[in-house]
Structures are given as structure tokens and as C-alpha cells.
Amino acid sequence: MAEGAYAVGLAHAEAVDAEAISIHDRWIADRRHGSMEFAERYRDIRNDPRLLLDGARTIVSAAFNYHHVSADYGVAEYARGTDYHIVLRDRLGRAAAAIEAALGGTTRVCVDSAPIRERYWAQKSGVGFIGINNHLIIPGAGSRFVLGEILWTGEARPDEPCLLSCGKCMECVKRCPVAALRPDGSCDTSRCLSYLTIEHRGDLPDDTGLHGRVFGCDICLNACPHNAAAPLSGIEEFAPSPTLASYLDALRHGAAPSVSFRAATRSTALTRLPLHRLLRNLGIKG
Numbered sequence: 001m002a003e004g005a006y007a008v009g010l011a012h013a014e015a016v017d018a019e020a021i022s023i024h025d026r027w028i029a030d031r032r033h034g035s036m037e038f039a040e041r042y043r044d045i046r047n048d049p050r051l052l053l054d055g056a057r058t059i060v061s062a063a064f065n066y067h068h069v070s071a072d073y074g075v076a077e078y079a080r081g082t083d084y085h086i087v088l089r090d091r092l093g094r095a096a097a098a099i100e101a102a103l104g105g106t107t108r109v110c111v112d113s114a115p116i117r118e119r120y121w122a123q124k125s126g127v128g129f130i131g132i133n134n135h136l137i138i139p140g141a142g143s144r145f146v147l148g149e150i151l152w153t154g155e156a157r158p159d160e161p162c163l164l165s166c167g168k169c170m171e172c173v174k175r176c177p178v179a180a181l182r183p184d185g186s187c188d189t190s191r192c193l194s195y196l197t198i199e200h201r202g203d204l205p206d207d208t209g210l211h212g213r214v215f216g217c218d219i220c221l222n223a224c225p226h227n228a229a230a231p232l233s234g235i236e237e238f239a240p241s242p243t244l245a246s247y248l249d250a251l252r253h254g255a256a257p258s259v260s261f262r263a264a265t266r267s268t269a270l271t272r273l274p275l276h277r278l279l280r281n282l283g284i285k286g
């Protein structure tokens, strides 16, 4: 696959369908998005990606495998190596330049940098389906993937959407320790440990606890039978950072880390977290 993507699919750039819009609107209206006010903004763009690139006709969705075997030290697996935004921006940037050079038109790369519904478009372009746990599931490969998109003004034949679904499984709903997931696939993000450890500022709610999570949560992802035999990633940048692991280990055991917070988190997604919130998540008084 181009630039190391595990799966790639194409969809027509067009308005998002009414059902997907109403699901998102309900989630916002019910205040299940916690303090993530950005989820309320750019509704028009989120519902029509053509507003992101003048003349966009095609959306290329690409899934990159981040699965490396490593110990779980409370950091979600996708965040243990180099920040995927850096990795995918590079790779999709090169792919977009190659598309323009070979086929003409203009492109725009999106890696969580624009309000585009990435799982929706990945499903539309046949890459996978959206599970009850809200992850994109690639049939036969699971959901240990990060997604990026290339908007393109050129026209290409779209792939068939992926029409699979979870059926009656519900393992993720049963295993979520804070009852954030519901059987209809809606998620009370304000309770979700991924949100609480990464996005939530201030004190943590009394009724949830963090269940050992420090940055992100993989519990519903690990519960999913589709991930039982997930393929390993060949992308070296996603290999877990030993510096980060030993830094967190030292903090947990009350020892002095051998490197600074800045050095330990450099180039990882944990740069999004100020030190005082990392300490909060570890239960260490600042």
C-alpha cells in the first residue's frame, strides 16, 4: 500500500447523510461531549467536506497500522511511539504530492487537523465499519489503526461502502469500566477514560476513577474479538518509546526520572498533556 497504509479506499466527496448528522447533533445536544467545545464548532464543514477544499470531488481514506507488541503502562497503544499526526502528515503529504504529479488537480491532507468525519468516510470508502466501541474495524484486521484523509479535486471511481456491523456481540459495552458505551453505539464521552485522561481539565469526577489509565484507554478496543489476531505494524515510528515508558515507570514508583518531562514526551502524543495533568492521572499530588 502507498506510503505504508494498510488499507486505502475512495469515496465521492459529498454531503454527509442525514442519519450521521442527526447522531452527532444528538450527542452534542445531550452534552455527552464533555468540555470538547471544538465538537460543536464547524458543523457545516463537518457535514460537507467539500467546504475544506474548493472543488473537492474525491476523498481518499487511509488506515495505518500502529500495533507493536508492548507492555501496557496506562498509555493507549496508538500513543506509545511517535505522534501519529507527525507520521501520517509526512506519509499522506508525499502521497498527495504523488497524486497531483501523476493525475493533476489539487489536494488537501487531513490528519485530525480539520473537522472531517474520518470513520464515516473510511466506512463509505469500504475500508471498514464503525463498531459499537466507536472504532473503525477493518474486517480481518481489527481496529489498531489510525486514519488520515486526502481530499482531491480529481474524479475517481469510488469503492463500495463496507456494510458489515457488530451484530449482537456487545463485548465492548460489557467491558467498559465506566459504563460510557451504550448498545446503540453512542458514547457518553464525558465519562470515557480516554476523554478524562487526555482532554479533561481540572479535577476528575469522583464516580469513575481512572482504572490505571494515564493517557487514553484501550479497554473497549482490547475487548473486541476483531482485535484478537491484529496484524503487527511495519511502521517503525509507531514502536513504543522506551524513554517514555521508563519515565512513567519512575514517576509511578516515586523515583526521580532520568530525563525531563519534555524529553520523555518529545514527538509523542503526550505533548498534548501538561505535566500537572499527567501527574493528576498518575494520582501524584503536584
Ligand code: SF4
Pocket: 133, 175, 176, 177, 178, 179, 180, 181, 187, 191, 192, 193, 194, 217, 218, 219, 220, 221
Ligand atoms: S475508551 Fe475506555 S472508558 Fe472509553 S468507552 Fe472505551 S472502554 Fe469505556
Ligand code: SF4
Pocket: 131, 132, 133, 134, 166, 168, 169, 170, 171, 172, 173, 223, 224, 225, 226
Ligand atoms: S466488541 Fe463486539 S460490539 Fe464492540 S466493537 Fe467489537 S465487535 Fe462490535
